[in-house]
Amino acid sequence: MKFRHKSTADQKVELQMTPMIDIVFQLLVFFIMTFKVVVREGDFNIRMPASSPSSSTVDDFELPVRVQLIAGLNGVLQDIVIDDSDSLSGEATNNPQMYNLLSERIAARKQGGGNIATELEVEFDTDPSLKFEEQIRAITAVMGRFGPNGELITLADKIKFKDRAR
Amino acid sequence: MRFTKHPTSHDEADLTPMIDMTFQLIAFFMVLINFTEAEASDKIKLPDSDLARPPETVPEYRILMSIVEDGSILYNRQLIDKASLLEPYLTRELSEARAQRVETSKVKVIIRGHKDVAMGKVQDVMDVCRNMGLEDFTFRVGERLRASGSARFIPSD
Numbered sequence: 001m002k003f004r005h006k007s008t009a010d011q012k013v014e015l016q017m018t019p020m021i022d023i024v025f026q027l028l029v030f031f032i033m034t035f036k037v038v039v040r041e042g043d044f045n046i047r048m049p050a051s052s053p054s055s056s057t058v059d060d061f062e063l064p065v066r067v068q069l070i071a072g073l074n075g076v077l078q079d080i081v082i083d084d085s086d087s088l089s090g091e092a093t094n095n096p097q098m099y100n101l102l103s104e105r106i107a108a109r110k111q112g113g114g115n116i117a118t119e120l121e122v123e124f125d126t127d128p129s130l131k132f133e134e135q136i137r138a139i140t141a142v143m144g145r146f147g148p149n150g151e152l153i154t155l156a157d158k159i160k161f162k163d164r165a166r
Numbered sequence: 167m168r169f170t171k172h173p174t175s176h177d178e179a180d181l182t183p184m185i186d187m188t189f190q191l192i193a194f195f196m197v198l199i200n201f202t203e204a205e206a207s208d209k210i211k212l213p214d215s216d217l218a219r220p221p222e223t224v225p226e227y228r229i230l231m232s233i234v235e236d237g238s239i240l241y242n243r244q245l246i247d248k249a250s251l252l253e254p255y256l257t258r259e260l261s262e263a264r265a266q267r268v269e270t271s272k273v274k275v276i277i278r279g280h281k282d283v284a285m286g287k288v289q290d291v292m293d294v295c296r297n298m299g300l301e302d303f304t305f306r307v308g309e310r311l312r313a314s315g316s317a318r319f320i321p322s323d
Contacts, residue, residue, distance in 0.1 A: 017181055017185075020185075021181070021185070021188075024185070024188050024189065024192065025188070027192050028188055028191055028192050028195070031191075031192060031195030031196060031199065032195060034199065035195055035198065035199065039212075039214075039308045039309065040220060040308075040309040041212065041218070041220065041306050041307065041308055041309060042215065042217075042218025042219045042220055042221075042306070042307055042308075042309045043218065043219070043220070043221045043276075043304045043305070043306055043307075044215070044217075044218065044304065044305040044307065045302070045303070045304050046303040046304070046305065047301060047302060047303070048292065048296060048301050048303060049271075049301045069285075075282070075284055126285045126289070127285070127286075128284060128285060128286025128287075128289065129284050129285075129286065130284065130285045131281065131282050131283070131284065131285070132213060132233075132279040132280065132281055132282070132283045132284070132285055132288055133213035133281035133282065134285075135285050135288075136213040136214075136215055136281075136305065136307050137213075137215075139215075139305070140215045140216060140217050140218075143217050144217050146216070152217070161289060161292070164289060164293060165293075
């Protein structure tokens with residue numbers, strides 16, 4: 001019996017690239033269309049235990065620094081009063097200066113605490129009409145500041161809000 | 167005159183570099199795709215802060231609430247007009263947390279407030295949460311990078 005041997009030397013197997021390229025471009029278009037640059041987000045933690053009149057715990061051992069944020073027109077910050085007596089609007093000409101002063105006052109309080117292990121707590125008493133953005137600036141000012149070399153120095157360890165039910 | 171007949175040749179483009187690049191692009195976008203985008207909403211423009219850093223630990227149970235500029239609350243894609251109307255939703259969340267053996271005091275309430283919303287509205291939400299026994303709150307803000315590069319963290323004590 002005679003077999004006919006067909007030579008395959010000159011046959012070239014070609015891969016069909018077209019479907020793969022189609023799919024790959026589909027995927028690429030999908031990812032490009034759904035891509036959205038999102039700003040990284042961070043947190044400020046606030047611990048506010050449930051209000052109870054006789055909650056005499058270790059937290060109450062050190063009295064918190066009371067920071068009153070007073071709103072002006074359109075919810076913009078007008079004044080910051082520390083411990084009901086120290087008004088910062090007289091010393092500052094604009095709001096960024098006022099926040100800087102607040103940060104300095106908190107830093108002084110932190111250093112003047114004597115006992116370095118003492119935790120500093122800040123209690124905010126905020127005008128209901130104040131913008132959230134202003135509140136965040138105030139929290140930033142009391143939480144820490146950047147040193148001359150760009151290092152972060154923490155100030156307040158705890159933040160809470162005045163119990164409005166009081 | 168004699169002509170030599172050349173075999174017909176197919177001019178094939180070399181697709182390898184293009185496919186390489188395309189796969190690189192796909193890999194890039196796949197890695198960067200943000201699945202947590204469901205949290206974000208176009209209605210909320212967060213304030214930003216130098217000190218805000220992404221959380222290092224994942225809370226055992228969290229409740230996310232977004233507060234729109236007019237004070238209404240965006241919760242699970244539902245717009246709720248007043249903070250007092252949150253109670254039934256919170257009750258359901260807390261029972262879910264208890265089912266997962268998470269204490270109420272350890273449930274974290276994440277508040278994403280619009281930068282121009284009045285603090286009174288934010289505090290209304292916090293008050294409702296506190297009445298339900300929640301006490302761990304977080305204000306979520308945008309991270310503002312300092313021009314001087316990354317800051318070194320020095321604890322003050």
